[in-house]
Amino acid sequence: MSDRPVRHPWSKNLPSGFAAPALWDSIVIGSGMGGMTCAAMLAALGQRVLVLEQHYVPGGFTHSFKRGKYHWDVGVHAVGEVTERSMPGRLLAGLTGRRLQWASLGPVYDAFVFPDGLQLGFPDNPQAFRALLHDTFPAERDAVDAYFARVREVSAAMRAYYLARLAPPSAHVLMDMFTRTARRAFGETAKHALDRLTDDSRLKTVLAAQWAYHGATPSRASLAIQALVTKHFQWGGYYPVGGSSAIARELLQTVADAGGYTRISADVAQIVLENGSAVGVRLRDGEELAPAG
Ligand SMILES: Cc1cc2nc3c(=O)[nH]c(=O)nc-3n(C[C@H](O)[C@H](O)[C@H](O)COP(=O)(O)OP(=O)(O)OC[C@H]3O[C@@H](n4cnc5c(N)ncnc54)[C@H](O)[C@@H]3O)c2cc1C
Structure with a gap:
């Protein structure tokens, strides 16, 4: 049995216990492949990461949607270098605890x-x-x-x-x-x-x-x-088992397992700078979020 905290890794509002802004070591803007990989790497290094995604579905071009009984991927149909023969494959395996599996296209x-x-x-x-x-x-x-x-x-x-x-x-x-x-x-x-x-x-x-x-x-x-x-x-070429949304589910679970979280429908309007350094972000609705100083 997994000792993973039972928690959906993303939602619109932070779950109780996650409200304190000073909780975060880092904030990542956008939950595309780049942002999620970066967030999961920081999580693997022990950081609590807040991922902010403007859309109501995380994953960027890896997200999928459902119409009727079908799931549709918005982008991905074939990905290379995902076996442990390649560095990206080893990286993704490590960052998802090997939960993200890939099926060969033959x-x-x-x-x-x-x-x-x-x-x-x-x-x-x-x-x-x-x-x-x-x-x-x-x-x-x-x-x-x-x-x-x-x-x-x-x-x-x-x-x-x-x-x-x-x-x-x-x-x-x-x-x-x-x-x-x-x-x-x-x-x-x-x-x-x-x-x-x-x-x-x-x-x-x-x-x-x-x-x-x-x-x-x-x-x-x-x-x-x-x-x-x-x-x-x-x-x-390979395809993620469970569809491309499995990528976000597993990478963002790694973020959540390390005490981080992903907020969806969180549109970042501005990176707040102080003396030329980024100190936080301002959302479109005016809310400000900052990592721990
Ligand atoms: C039609 C299509 C087919 C593709 N097919 C393949 C394929 O088969 N194989 C393959 O390897 N690659 C494929 N790609 C390419 C691959 O999907 C992308 O290169 C990759 O997903 C890009 O990731 P990213 O993190 O750079 O950007 P994105 O996926 O664009 O992620 C950026 C994220 O940041 C969010 N964001 C942006 N601004 C803000 C803001 N201000 N506040 C909060 N959130 C914000 C966006 O909503 C988005 O979720 C395809 C792309 C497309 C469009």
């Missing part, structure tokens, strides 16, 4: 049908994907290999870039060196990178086919985001 997780009749099922491992492309485009083996080498290079550079963002401003010269590859990938479009590798327009279409996941066509998307999406799905 060995072929995505199928693309191109206007010229070519149909390709994207397999859930990088070796099989590379072999499929070698078989489909035998004259372009070098271009395929060069593309995946570029994806690996840019993905690794992006990790360095994120880490560098934590460095103090005084370290900017070192950080400029450290992030050069990533910054080059921001400045190059996916189309330009593919044009440099091959003249085969069908292969370029296939390699860029997942642009819909980030939403910008290859001529407008940076190589950085294209490489991250390619890497993101190299081990296949």
Whole structure:
């Protein structure tokens, strides 16, 4: 039996015993994937976190709604890197006490049908994907290999870039060196990178086919985001067991288990600053909330 406090992890008003503003160590604005992950990480570090969500359903683009007997997800249909093979997967498993489970979309997780009749099922491992492309485009083996080498290079550079963002401003010269590859990938479009590798327009279409996941066509998307999406799905696609609302339920339960809480219908109008530092928030209805000083 779980020793988890029996408590719904969110509501419009704070439950009794949660009224004191000085209770919170941190306030997180918004319960999207970013806010919830941040709040659950702070909770895992022992903080009591207040999450404020303007909508009456938490979860941002991971929330779902019901019409008749059907549940509808507003966004998520496939997520990569959620097994414990990947850092995000290990992170989510740890932050939800392994309560959040993921179902594989199968060995072929995505199928693309191109206007010229070519149909390709994207397999859930990088070796099989590379072999499929070698078989489909035998004259372009070098271009395929060069593309995946570029994806690996840019993905690794992006990790360095994120880490560098934590460095103090005084370290900017070192950080400029450290992030050069990533910054080059921001400045190059996916189309330009593919044009440099091959003249085969069908292969370029296939390699860029997942642009819909980030939403910008290859001529407008940076190589950085294209490489991250390619890497993101190299081990296949997954769907949260119980629907996308399971993500909010489990992450916000972690927040509640550590003594935090999520208030819905709480629209933050302003971050209150004192001497340039954030000291609290003001809601649209004028209520002020502040973490413990
Ligand atoms: C149609 C669609 C399909 C998608 N499909 C996939 C997919 O299959 N796989 C995948 O990995 N990703 C998918 N995505 C992308 C993914 O859903 C988002 O990138 C991710 O959920 C964004 O999380 P976020 O925390 O950055 O922002 P959001 O989810 O937008 O969360 C922000 C939250 O902050 C709240 N908020 C904003 N301002 C305030 C305020 N002033 N006060 C209080 N609360 C506030 C908002 O109400 C919201 O809940 C999809 C996105 C869309 C739109």
